[in-house]
Amino acid sequence: MSDKAASAAVERRRPLLGIAWMLVASLCFVGVNGGVKYLGTGLPAAQSSFIRFAFGAIFFLPMVPKIWAMQISARLWRMFGWRALLHVAAVVCWFHAMARVPVAEISAIGFLNPVMVMLVAGILLGDRLGLRQVMVVLAAMLGALLVLRPGFREISEGHLSQLAATTFFAMSYVIARRLALEVPAAVVVAVMSISVTFGLMPLAAAVWVPVSAEQLAVLAGVAALGTLAHYAMTKAFVAAPLTVTQPVNFLQIVWSAALGALAFGEAVDPWVLAGAAVIIGVLCLNTWIEARKEGRAKAEALAAAAAVES
Template sequence: MTAPSKPVQGILWMLFTTINFVLVNAVVKYIGDTLPVLESAFLRFLLGLVFLIPALGAVRTATFTPRIWKLTFGRAIFHAIAMSTWFFAMTRIPMGEVTAINFMNPIYITIGAVVLFGERIALPRILALVIAFAGGLVILRPGFREIDPGHLAMILSAVAFAGSYLIAGALTRELPPAVVVFLMSVTVPIVLSPFALMHWQTPTLHQLVLLFCVAAFATLGHYSMIRAFACAPQTLVQPVVFVQLIWSMTLGFLLFGEPFDPFVMLGGAMIIGAISFITWREARGRRAEEAPVP
């Protein structure tokens, strides 16, 4: 039986996750366009390799087939596109909008699972997807304001992240999660390196320290997310992700003078609500499948 304190721990771990991911956004926003976007994305992964040392033991015992290498480099291409367009978006649009648009990531994963893997989708789930896309329209408000290239870049980033995570799902069925993370972190800078070198600008020590902080906060964020899901069901901790939007808009206002946009809050709430509903339905479906037959 789960201890009463576990759900509280799960919520606290997820709150810590949101803080780390917002700090990632804030540091990337602070760096801005002082370095070429592709170089920044390349250095973020290169400097983050130090955090992979604990995974070396699992990597040594893993078996790498040609299929695994194809999936790994396919994922690296998706992730490189996602990171590059995300860095670009951070230089163009407010932190709150970046965060809210990125909330669409699980929605694209759901659509990809249906289209690519033939997963069934019921009417309530379809309605949740419609609400999430409506939330995206509330954030963007096409026709009521100018759509910045940063908005388009962030949409592409969320779609590319979804592709990366779908491939990661296939890889985790054949490799331990630590090995999957290791392979991504090694192959993404390989994919980015030729593009980063084309417009290389020697970074300052200050910029290197900032990018190392990005890697550190991102690593802490992923670790605390795993701890959150280990402590409590996703149906409980998933809605906490909405707090990340509040952090983003608050820091954006305090640090960068970005206006507080109620439409972004409303759209983000619609997307998170839809994602939480989908997560709840999937969890209920799994419990029904695992229930003993009388």
């Protein structure tokens, strides 16, 4: 096989590789949901999240000398610092919500993450937000209203906490996408795990309560799954564009509803599924349009290159 043919074969496989990595990430995130839901309100959110990230940081301590030797620029360290602050806020809000809101509702609200990423990228990074993107945002917000149904039922502090977590996670992921283009995926995850652990430490110390061996074991498992999920997600970002990998995440609503019903006896709310379907539908439509635009752009570039060569 020629070098050109081998390169083309690799490029064809990259979308499938991105999908595979995102599938691993989404399955791990559902496992994380189950572990945190099992713990409930037995531990304060800041303490639970600190212990989870402390376990995760242990996995990456051997990488510290290698990361230090990389001589990462001050600009990138600032980006890592901002991501750590945002992730600290996100995980505390998420742990708080997870103990108080049904698993399927957590996942349904979490589907707003790609929309929030779109908004954050548009506002902070200057990415273009055209009419279609605005319509996607509005339709996704309609789906969120179906999930929450304000005025027809009480909106709890858990729901508000999950909305805040989704916003903070989106801001963190936008920075992670930029970082993944300049440093290896393992470094992005390692620095995040270690820096977030230090960021959570004073918050956890302020509310610390005794921890049982069972709680430690569950949080260790959550840490392992969460670390693998973030690594797989970062690898997916590098392997393929979000338009390819993001739809895989939408399977989480199925797994989350099943987990809530089978493991925690939570009723499957049709309004939650309907709201999630609206959000998923508009995001899939946007993904399909973006993929078609990208395909046309590549075809035009190839046609132009062929015309020049001839």
